[in-house]
Amino acid sequence: MSKMHVKLTVNGKQVEGLAEPRTLLIHFLREDLKITGPHIGCETSHCGACTVDIDGKSVKSCTTFVAQVNGADVTTVEGLTNDDGSLGVLQEMFREHHGLQCGFCTPGMITRAHRLLQENPNPTEEDIRFGMSGNLCRCTGYQNIVKAIAASADMLNAQKEAAE
Amino acid sequence: MNDQTLTPEERAANLKGMGSSRKRVEDVRFTQGKGNYVDDIKLDGMLFGAFVRSPYAHARVVSVNKEAALAIPGVVAVLTAEDLAPLGLHWMPTLAGDKQMVLADGKVLFQGQEVAYVVAENRYIAADAAELVEVDYEELPVLTDPFEALKSDVVLREDLAGQTDGAHGPRKHHNHIFTWEQGDKDATEAVLGEADVVAEEMVYYHRTHPCPLETCGCVASMDKVTGKLTLYGTFQAPHAIRTVVSLISGLAEHNIRVISPDIGGGFGNKVGAYAGYVCSVVASIVTGQPVKWVENRMENLMSTAFARDYWMQGKIAATKDGKITGLWCHTTADHGGFDACADPTKFPAGFMNICTGSYDIPTAYLAVDGVYTNKAPGGVAYRCSFRVTEAAYFIERMIEVLAIKLNMDAAELRRINFIKADQFPYQSALGWEYDSGDYHTAWDKALKAVGYEGLRAEQAQRIEDFRAGKTRKLLGIGLTHFTEIVGAGPVKNCDILGLGMFDSCEIRIHPTGSAIARLGTISQGQGHATTFAQIIASEIGLPADDITLEEGDTDTAPYGLGTYGSRSTPVAGAATAMAARKIRAKAQMIAAYLLEVHDNDVEWDVDRFAVKGAPERFKTMKEIAFAAYNQAIPGLEPGLEAVSYYDPPNMTYPFGAYICVMEIDVDTGEWDVRQFYALDDCGTRINPMIIEGQVHGGVTEALAIAMGQEIAYDEMGNVKTATLMDFFLPTAWETPNYTTDHTVTPSPHHPIGAKGVGESPNVGGVPAFSNAVHDAFRPFGLVQSHMPHDHWRIWKIANGLGMHG
Numbered sequence: 001m002s003k004m005h006v007k008l009t010v011n012g013k014q015v016e017g018l019a020e021p022r023t024l025l026i027h028f029l030r031e032d033l034k035i036t037g038p039h040i041g042c043e044t045s046h047c048g049a050c051t052v053d054i055d056g057k058s059v060k061s062c063t064t065f066v067a068q069v070n071g072a073d074v075t076t077v078e079g080l081t082n083d084d085g086s087l088g089v090l091q092e093m094f095r096e097h098h099g100l101q102c103g104f105c106t107p108g109m110i111t112r113a114h115r116l117l118q119e120n121p122n123p124t125e126e127d128i129r130f131g132m133s134g135n136l137c138r139c140t141g142y143q144n145i146v147k148a149i150a151a152s153a154d155m156l157n158a159q160k161e162a163a164e
Numbered sequence: 165m166n167d168q169t170l171t172p173e174e175r176a177a178n179l180k181g182m183g184s185s186r187k188r189v190e191d192v193r194f195t196q197g198k199g200n201y202v203d204d205i206k207l208d209g210m211l212f213g214a215f216v217r218s219p220y221a222h223a224r225v226v227s228v229n230k231e232a233a234l235a236i237p238g239v240v241a242v243l244t245a246e247d248l249a250p251l252g253l254h255w256m257p258t259l260a261g262d263k264q265m266v267l268a269d270g271k272v273l274f275q276g277q278e279v280a281y282v283v284a285e286n287r288y289i290a291a292d293a294a295e296l297v298e299v300d301y302e303e304l305p306v307l308t309d310p311f312e313a314l315k316s317d318v319v320l321r322e323d324l325a326g327q328t329d330g331a332h333g334p335r336k337h338h339n340h341i342f343t344w345e346q347g348d349k350d351a352t353e354a355v356l357g358e359a360d361v362v363a364e365e366m367v368y369y370h371r372t373h374p375c376p377l378e379t380c381g382c383v384a385s386m387d388k389v390t391g392k393l394t395l396y397g398t399f400q401a402p403h404a405i406r407t408v409v410s411l412i413s414g415l416a417e418h419n420i421r422v423i424s425p426d427i428g429g430g431f432g433n434k435v436g437a438y439a440g441y442v443c444s445v446v447a448s449i450v451t452g453q454p455v456k457w458v459e460n461r462m463e464n465l466m467s468t469a470f471a472r473d474y475w476m477q478g479k480i481a482a483t484k485d486g487k488i489t490g491l492w493c494h495t496t497a498d499h500g501g502f503d504a505c506a507d508p509t510k511f512p513a514g515f516m517n518i519c520t521g522s523y524d525i526p527t528a529y530l531a532v533d534g535v536y537t538n539k540a541p542g543g544v545a546y547r548c549s550f551r552v553t554e555a556a557y558f559i560e561r562m563i564e565v566l567a568i569k570l571n572m573d574a575a576e577l578r579r580i581n582f583i584k585a586d587q588f589p590y591q592s593a594l595g596w597e598y599d600s601g602d603y604h605t606a607w608d609k610a611l612k613a614v615g616y617e618g619l620r621a622e623q624a625q626r627i628e629d630f631r632a633g634k635t636r637k638l639l640g641i642g643l644t645h646f647t648e649i650v651g652a653g654p655v656k657n658c659d660i661l662g663l664g665m666f667d668s669c670e671i672r673i674h675p676t677g678s679a680i681a682r683l684g685t686i687s688q689g690q691g692h693a694t695t696f697a698q699i700i701a702s703e704i705g706l707p708a709d710d711i712t713l714e715e716g717d718t719d720t721a722p723y724g725l726g727t728y729g730s731r732s733t734p735v736a737g738a739a740t741a742m743a744a745r746k747i748r749a750k751a752q753m754i755a756a757y758l759l760e761v762h763d764n765d766v767e768w769d770v771d772r773f774a775v776k777g778a779p780e781r782f783k784t785m786k787e788i789a790f791a792a793y794n795q796a797i798p799g800l801e802p803g804l805e806a807v808s809y810y811d812p813p814n815m816t817y818p819f820g821a822y823i824c825v826m827e828i829d830v831d832t833g834e835w836d837v838r839q840f841y842a843l844d845d846c847g848t849r850i851n852p853m854i855i856e857g858q859v860h861g862g863v864t865e866a867l868a869i870a871m872g873q874e875i876a877y878d879e880m881g882n883v884k885t886a887t888l889m890d891f892f893l894p895t896a897w898e899t900p901n902y903t904t905d906h907t908v909t910p911s912p913h914h915p916i917g918a919k920g921v922g923e924s925p926n927v928g929g930v931p932a933f934s935n936a937v938h939d940a941f942r943p944f945g946l947v948q949s950h951m952p953h954d955h956w957r958i959w960k961i962a963n964g965l966g967m968h969g
Binding site: 101136146 | 187193194195198201204206286287377428460461689690691853856858860863888889895899901902
C-alpha cells in the first residue's frame with residue numbers, strides 16, 4: 001500500500017515519517033516513534049488507555065488515523081515529565097495518592113487529567129468523575145485517581161498563584 | 165553517628181518496613197509511560213501473528229484454503245491444525261487434565277475458536293491475510309445450556325467418544341466432564357429430613373470475564389544459533405509456563421527462558437496457556453524470527469478464560485430459632501468446549517467446598533458436575549481463589565433466603581451462626597481447617613460503623629412511604645460476612661500439572677548493604693516490588709529503599725507457581741520472610757565474631773545485633789554485610805545470601821464484613837450505591853495504602869459483576885457481549901467511594917501472620933451488592949433473582965412483583 005509523508009510535533013519535537021493512509025495514530029506513535037506510553041486496551045475508543053493530547057484536546061489515538069492529524073501538536077504522557085526528569089505534578093500526585101496499580105491505564109489517565117485541569121482548573125469531585133469517564137481503570141476503583149487529580153488541581157493552582 | 169541518637173522506633177520507621185504506607189517504587193516508571201508491557205517489546209525482524217477464528221459455536225471444519233492469504237506480499241505463513249499435527253501440537257493439555265485444540269482439528273466448539281494462524285511482517289498485513297483465509301464450515305446443533313447438554317444426543321467432544329473415565333473420575337454422559345463430591349451426603353440428607361426449617365433455592369452465578377485492561381499476548385523468539393527460546397508474555401505463572409512449554413514442545417527446559425514483563429492486570433485471565441502462545445512459539449521455530457501475538461479486546465472476551473457460570477442448587481436446614489444444622493449444594497458447572505479450568509489438580513471445582521462460609525455448620529454435602537457446552541473454555545478464578553467467590557456468593561445468598569423463611573433479621577441470623585473465636589483452628593464439615601478468625605468482633609464493628617439499626621429504621625419508613633405513594637425509591641441493605649481460603653497451597657494436596665504449589669524467594673545482600681531479592685511470583689499491579697521489600701526490611705534491618713525486587717524472569721528467579729489466588733503474600737511472602745531469617749541467622753554469627761562474643765550473646769535490635777546487656781556495642785546489618793565479603797570468618801563461607809522454598813502448612817483464611825446501602829428506582833431499575841463499608845481482616849498488614857487500594861479495586865470489580873457485567877450467549881452460541889460497549893466495566897462516574905476498615909487476626913502458621921487481601925473485596929463485594937438488591941425487594945416478596953442486576957433486570961423484578969401498578 002502506498003505511503004504518505006506525515007509531519008507532527010510530538011512532546012515538543014518535530015517528527016516525520018511515512019505511513020499508510022490507514023495507519024492509526026497509536027501504531028505510528030508506538031511502532032514508528034517508539035513512544036510506548038499510550039497503550040492499546042480496546043481499539044474501539046472505550047477504554048482510553050491510548051489517550052493523547054492533540055492541539056489542546058483529549059483524543060483516543062486508537063481510532064484516529066495519523067493522516068488525520070498531520071501537522072498537529074501531540075502530547076503523550078512522556079511529555080508531561082518535567083524538563084529536569086522529575087515527575088510532573090499529576091505524575092507525582094498519582095504516585096502520592098496510590099492512583100495506579102498495574103499502570104496500564106495510567107498514561108491515558110494522566111494525559112486526560114492534564115487536559116481536564118486545563119479545561120477546568122477547579123473541578124469538583126463530580127466534575128472529575130464525569131471528566132474522566134472516558135478512561136477505564138480495572139485496578140483502582142477510581143477513588144484514589146479522583147483524589148490524585150483533586151490534589152493536582154490544588155497544587156497547580158498554588159503554583160500559579162505563587163508565580164503571579 | 166546518627167544511629168547512636170535515634171530511638172529503636174525511629175530506626176524502624178526509617179526502614180519503611182511492614183506496616184508502613186510506603187509509596188510504590190513501580191510508579192516512577194508507570195506514571196511516565198516507561199512501563200515495559202509485552203506489546204512494548206520490539207525485536208529485530210519481528211513478525212506478527214493473527215488468528216482466523218470461527219464465527220460458529222459448533223461446526224465441522226470442512227476445508228481451509230490459505231491461497232489468497234499467502235498471496236499477499238508480507239505474509240510469511242498460515243498455520244492450520246494440519247501443519248501442527250506432525251509436531252503433535254495441534255492439541256495441548258489444559259490445566260484441568262483435559263486437552264484443547266490449538267487450532268481447529270476437524271471441528272469447532274465455540275464461537276471465536278482458533279482455526280488458523282497467520283504470520284506476517286506487520287499487524288496490518290496479518291489482519292488483512294486473516295480475512296482472506298477461506299474456511300468452509302458445516303454447522304452443527306449448538307448446546308449453550310448445561311442442563312440440556314447433559315440430556316442431549318449431540319456429542320460435543322467426539323475425541324472423547326467412548327471414554328467413560330475422565331481426569332476426575334467417571335463420566336456419566338458424553339457431555340459430562342466430572343462429578344466431584346465432598347462431605348457426608350447421607351448425614352446431610354438425614355439432617356434436611358428432620359429439620360424444623362429447610363430453605364431451598366437455585367443460586368446462579370453468571371458467566372463473566374476478568375477483562376484486564378491489557379489483553380493477553382506474547383513474543384516468542386527462537387535463537388537458532390544457541391537453540392534457546394525466549395518467550396515474553398502476559399504470564400501470571402512464568403515458571404509453570406516454562407515447564408508446560410518444555411513438556412509440550414519437547415524443547416529442553418534449560419533452553420527455554422520465559423519472561424513476564426510488566427503485566428497490565430491479570431485477575432486470573434493470564435494464568436492459563438493459550439493457543440496464541442503455542443502458535444507463536446511454533447511460528448518462531450519455523451521462521452527463525454521473533455513472532456509477536458497480542459489479542460484484541462474482542463478476542464480476549466470471546467476466547468481467553470471466562471469465569472464463574474455455576475448453577476448452585478442449595479438447601480439449608482435450621483432449627484426454628486435459626487441455628488443452622490446442615491447445608492446441601494449441587495452445582496452444575498458450565499465449562500464450555502474444553503475443560504480448561506485453572507484449579508489445583510485434586511480440586512476440579514476449586515475450593516467450592518469453602519461454601520459453608522463463616523458459619524459453624526455441623527453437616528454438609530457438596531457435589532459438582534462439570535459439563536461441556538458450546539462456549540469458550542476457561543473457568544478461571546477472576547480475582548478469587550479457585551471458585552471461592554462462587555462459594556461465598558452461594559452461602560451468603562442461602563443465609564438471606566433462610567432469613568426470609570425464618571422471618572429473621574439477616575444480621576442476627578449470621579451472628580448466631582458464626583464460628584466463634586475460641587473454635588479456631590476450626591474443622592469445617594467440608595474438610596478445611598480454618599486457621600484463625602474473630603468474626604463476631606468484625607461483624608459488630610461493621611454494624612456499628614454503618615449504624616445498622618438506624619438504617620433498618622430508615623428502611624421501614626421508606627417502605628411505609630412507598631406504600632403510601634410518597635416515593636418510588638427503595639432502600640436496600642446488603643450484608644455479607646465472607647471467609648476466603650487463599651494461599652494455595654500445601655504441596656501435599658495442591659499441585660498444578662504435578663507442580664507443587666510452593667513458592668520461593670532468593671535474597672542477595674551486596675557488600676555495601678543494599679540487596680536484591682527475586683521471587684517465583686509476578687506482580688500485575690499488586691506492588692510486589694514495594695511490599696516484599698518491606699518484609700525484608702523489617703526482617704533484616706536494611707531500608708526497603710535499598711532493596712531491589714525482581715520477578716518474572718525464569719533464568720534468574722527461583723522456581724515458583726506464580727501470582728493468582730491471593731497466594732503471593734501467603735506463600736512467596738512467607739518464603740521471603742524465611743529467606744530473610746536465614747540471612748539474619750548468618751548475620752548473627754558474623755556479628756558475634758566481629759564483637760568477639762559468643763553467638764548467643766548478641767541479640768537482634770531492629771537493624772543491628774547488639775551485645776546483650778551492652779546495647780552500645782553493636783554491628784549494624786550494613787556493617788555485617790560488608791564483613792561478610794571482606795573478612796575470613798572461621799567456619800563461615802563468605803557472602804550473605806539465602807534462598808527459601810516455602811511449602812505452606814495450611815491455607816490462610818482472610819475474612820471480612822461488607823455492608824452496602826443502595827437506593828433503587830422501582831420505575832427505571834436504576835441503582836445508586838449510597839454507602840459501601842468494607843472491613844477486611846487479612847491478618848498482619850504489610851502496606852495499608854496498598855491494602856486499601858486493593859479493596860477499592862476489588863469492590864469495583866464486584867460492583868461490575870453484580871450490577872451488569874456478563875458474558876452472554878444467544879441460542880446460536882453467539883457472544884453478545886464481546887466489546888466494551890456491551891461488556892460492563894464501570895467508569896469513574898458509576899463507581900462510588902468506599903469506606904475501608906479492618907481488624908487484625910494474624911495467621912498462626914504464617915511467618916509474619918499475613919493472609920493475603922487482593923481478592924477479598926471481589927469475594928465479599930459481589931454478595932454485598934446482590935444482597936442489597938434482594939433486600940430492597942424483600943418486603944415485597946422477592947426471594948431470589950439472578951445476577952447481573954442491571955437496570956433492565958431490576959425493572960423486571962419490580963414488574964414481576966406487581967410494583968408498576
